Amino acid sequence: GSSDLAPATAGAKVLLRYEMLWDVQPASVELKTRFHYRVVEGSVEQLLWLLDSALEPKHVGPPSLVENVSLEPFGDDRKLLTLHLTRPLTGDLELQAEFVVRDREGIGHLKLPRLVPRNLEEQDGLLAILGNPQIHSRVIQAEGVTAVPVKDFLDRWGDGILDPMPERAYRVDREHVSLVLATRPPEPLKTARERLFVRAGRDR
Secondary structure (H helix, E strand, O other), X not given: XXXXXXXXXXXXXXXXXXXXXXXXXXXXXXXXXXXXXXXXEEEEEEEEEEEEOOEEEEEEEOOOOEEEEEEEEEOOOEEEEEEEEEEEEEEEEEEEEEEEEOOOOOOEXXXXXXXXXXXXXXXXXXXXXXXXXXXXXXXXXXXXXXXXXXXXHHHHHOOOOOOOOEEEEEEEOOOOOEEEEEEEOOOOHHHHHHHHHHHHHHHO
């Protein structure tokens, strides 16, 4: 029913800061996320995220906060992910989640999968696209986001050096974001020709 999205956070006021890393590899596409929740009033027993149906959770944690997760269809092409917390929580919560995009390789036209946290008083999200030496990519559509320096993203992402470094970073301005990448493998001609010369030289 229409109350599906509200019961467990009823009366709570929740703020969210989050970072999403869109990791595009030749053979796979993943979304790596960090969520910094702040419960400023009341308490929460579960958190809700609306996902594209192609997003499959690979890992949601930490186990000290997240007891389990459940998925249910929501409309035609989305699903609702419910994080059931270990107990009613207040204050600051730090969560991490990784998702894989089902049946998707990193070559072609890629649309950022939707992951929308629900029931929030306010939210502040940053997004980065992770580079890959085996892929040439260019952004062909960027709606609902504003470009920011990659350093802004790295400062918030925190620990660990990302290797390779993100190529681009954005601030998420609204719930409906449309970010589309056109990707292709790098030109292989030169290396093939070089291999040919080496082989010919060795054979003489």
